[in-house]
Amino acid sequence: LGARALLHAVRAAVREAQAQGEDWRSVIDGLRPHTPRLWRALPEAEARRFLRVVRPFWEVHRHRMPPEVAAQVAAFRGRGALRFQAARIVDAQATGSEVVLRLKERGGDALETLRADWVVNCTGPGAASTASSTPVVRSLVEGGWLEPDPFGLGVHTDSLGHALAGGNAVDSLLVIGTLRKATQWESTAVPELRVQASDAARAVATTLGWPAPA
DSSP states (O other): OOHHHHHHHHHHHHHHHHHTTOOTHHHHHHHTTTHHHHHHHSOHHHHHHIIIIIHHHHHHHHSOOOHHHHHHHHHHHHTTSOOOOOEEEEEEEEETTEEEEEEEETTOOOEEEEEESOOOOOSOSSGGGSTTSSHHHHHHHHTTSOOBOTTSSOBOBOTTOEEEETTEEEEEEEOOSGGGHHHHSOOSSHHHHHHHHHHHHHHHHHHHTOOOOO
């Protein structure tokens, strides 16, 4: 299983859906129940390739803006207040009251210098959600209760959300939410979080010897 093969499979499914008059979004949404299994099946090298190359395309198709927001964005673009540019940030330097960015456009080698008052990272969960980003989580990592994943996405957990440390489940510590992105990938939206909360409740009930929640 590889990142390229998955990308080609999704594109083929989208083309087939559109040929049958269906919305391409149904293909992306239909993947959600299967995404954790596919993510865990990727070898580490392929997972890194997905994060480096495919992730931006997946994110913009998976996490879509509401139509009302899209209309506002279109209005901003129409009057020249907003522009899109596909590029990679080569470096950034703070110089007093501004940030100087050097960009390399997609498909080109030329560098462009851009000066900005603010730079806002809107690419979704990233460095701010890593295991060392907050004192509480960092102390649990240092104490051996949590184990960060190699990609910096979160921490290792088992199928019910128990934290994994040294390959062993910590029965008294359950994880829900963004930190489970390391093993679930889909771990930010309400449908997935609802399932995680239900699994955690069942795990707690089992540990305490209570009847499982309905």
